Amino acid sequence: MKKIIGVIGAGRAEKDILLIAEEVGRLIAKSGAILVTGGLSGVMEAASKGAYMEGGITVGILPGIRKEDANPYVLIPISTGMGEARNAIIARACDSLIAIGGEYGTLSEIALALKMGKKVIGIRSWDIPGVIKVKDPKEAVDEALK
Numbered sequence: 001m002k003k004i005i006g007v008i009g010a011g012r013a014e015k016d017i018l019l020i021a022e023e024v025g026r027l028i029a030k031s032g033a034i035l036v037t038g039g040l041s042g043v044m045e046a047a048s049k050g051a052y053m054e055g056g057i058t059v060g061i062l063p064g065i066r067k068e069d070a071n072p073y074v075l076i077p078i079s080t081g082m083g084e085a086r087n088a089i090i091a092r093a094c095d096s097l098i099a100i101g102g103e104y105g106t107l108s109e110i111a112l113a114l115k116m117g118k119k120v121i122g123i124r125s126w127d128i129p130g131v132i133k134v135k136d137p138k139e140a141v142d143e144a145l146k
Contacts, residue, residue, distance in 0.1 A: 002034050002057075003032075003033040003034070003095050003096075003144075004034045004094050005095065005096055005145075006035075006037065006090055006091070006096070006098070006109075007021060007028070007037050007044070007047035007098050008037070008038070008043070008044075008090065008098070008100070008102060008106050008109045009042060009043025009044065009047075009099060009100040009106055009125070010102050010105070010106060011040050011041050011042040011043075011044065011105075012041070012042050013042045013101050014101075017046075018042070018043065020101075020136075020137055021047040021050070022047065022050035024047055024050065024098055024123075024140055025046065025047035025048060025049060025051035025054075025058075026050035026051065026053065026137075027050075027138060027141040028051050028056060028144075029050070029051040029052075029054035029055060029056025030054055030056075031145055033056075034059060035048065035051040035057065035058045035059065036059045036060075036061060036090060036093050036094050037058070037059070037074075037090075038061060038063070038086070038090060039059075039060020039061060039062045039069075039071060039078075040060070040062070040063075040069070040070070040071060043100050043101060043102070044060070044071065045071035047100075048060065048071055048073035052073035052075070053073075057075060057076070058073055058075045059074065059076040059093075060076070060077045061089050062078060062080060063082060063084060063086050064080075064081060064083075065081040067079045084105060084108065087105065087108050087112055091109055091112040091113040091116055091118060094118060095118070095119075096118060096121065096144040096145075097109065097113045097118060097119070097121070097144075098120075098121045098122075098140045099121070099122045099125035099126065100122075100123045100124065101123075101124055101125055106126065110126055110131060114130045119132065119144065119146075120132065121134055121140045123136070123140050
């Protein structure tokens, strides 16, 4: 069975964060794992783009009811109509999660994932107990795949 790796982060982020997210997505796809994101813009779109360009499987767990709201790199849009409560679905669906940057929505996903006993890796993200801090995309994906 393929690994499912979540990439979480802000819907708006600086260019350097977006480049990191795109590389993480690319490496996830190259590993043969499935990428899950929140399906919208920012870090979610950048990671999805990286995976999509490598021929990977990209899943977007959307907050709204319209699958058309997904970024153009999501192959499998899942509309929840749950708003930010969909963060629990993202955390539950993944074997591990990689947080890249992020704001309070990312923090909620981290907390939920840790509460569920999931591995959470952070690149320039929240510095809280339980998050495995790494320096670069390769280290993040390697850790997520362990």
